[in-house]
Amino acid sequence: MRELTRADATRREGRGLVRELAAPVCRTVPWRALAGGNLLGLLAAAVPRLSGGAGGPWVALALLRAAVLAHALALAFLLDDPARHTTAAVPVRRPLRVALRLALVAPVTALWWTAALLLVPSSVRPPAGAVTLEAAATCALALAGAALAVRLADEPRPGPSVAAALLFTAFLTVLLWPERWPLFCSPGDPKWGEAHERWAWLLAGALLVLGVCLREPVRGRAWRRGRRPSLSPSGA
Template sequence: MGAVRGVSGALVGAVARTVPWRAVGAGAVVGLLVVGLPRMLSGEPDPWLALNLLRGAALVFALGLAFLLDDPARDLTTPVTTPRWLRTSLRVALVAPLAALWWTAALALVPEEARPPLGAITLEAAATVTLALTTAALAVRLSDEPEPGPSVAATLLTTACLTPLLLPFHWDLFVPVDDPRWDAAHERWAGVLVGAVLVWAACGPEPLRRRRVFGRHRPARALGRPGA
């Protein structure tokens, strides 16, 4: 049991050193600045503004988490015996408590009289963050890019900007609290969250077939064989 604990501790420490803490921290800090903006301004709290600032803060934090699976040493970590799903899950587990504290602080920055329903806005934030992680997992699964974070963040930001414009009115996700579609919109948010989690789970295993194909080609190129 002691050996198992030692190995587990060594693995957690190794994974923690690979987490891009600067990117995650930058997303957290900027997100708090976004949601805390009304505190710096004079005037009565605006529930509509507070709702959208919380949505903006969640998006900014998700952009930071888009870099979570970046691994400059990916070519070295791919062949290790520890499965990739475990390494990526550890990264998420290391960041999850910080994310919970961050979201609690973001909600606390909004005056109580302007704060939207906590469960509904937390569902939106969870779905947004999970979409960022799922997009990163897809990038890792479908490519050999060791640091897909910038392209993942760009994809997430583009999707966030285009979704309100492309979705039909009755499928809108970003609705005000007093809108009759509020409950239906959050049923859709729950569907988005569940779908993102399922895709994340499907991206866990290493794509062994593609790795073997690349593995056969690399020695040929190294030997300088024509047509390799």
């Protein structure tokens, strides 16, 4: 009974902590960058409807992929935090802070993606499940890049660099990806299913990198060796 009471108290304390953190974390989310990326994405997705489905399914798919890239570029800014060096000292671990950001943005992303799909006329709309897998993998890659930048560098706003790297990588992938392992296929292509198996692997790899990079970094080699740095000017 006592253990149950302690568990309940721990859960209540955790829920209280999340409620207290929700508002401050919400203020640090880069909503303007997300709004800009979402707007550009919706404009791209709306082109087939505005043009009466001109260009056919291939053009609609290409524009949906462009819309996803616009949203992913916005997600690259999600972990930007001007007060990063201040919040690093608080007793709330990074995984919880990042999880709160993701929880705030996930419903927005889901609504945005639903709207983007519905904007494409049904006559030229690609298979929703397969293209949603592509969207999830692209967004996960953007988040993994942001988490990796936060993990490896002390820059409080790595978003611009991550977004530029993501855009450059997407450009190189389209140009240089081996044809024998196709990634960007059309729905009528016989390799459509194989391509989306690769998208699934990309999604799994990105989520793995994201999970690993959410751990708190160990600061300083002296700390990793179990020694405290000397306070004397000579270092003795």
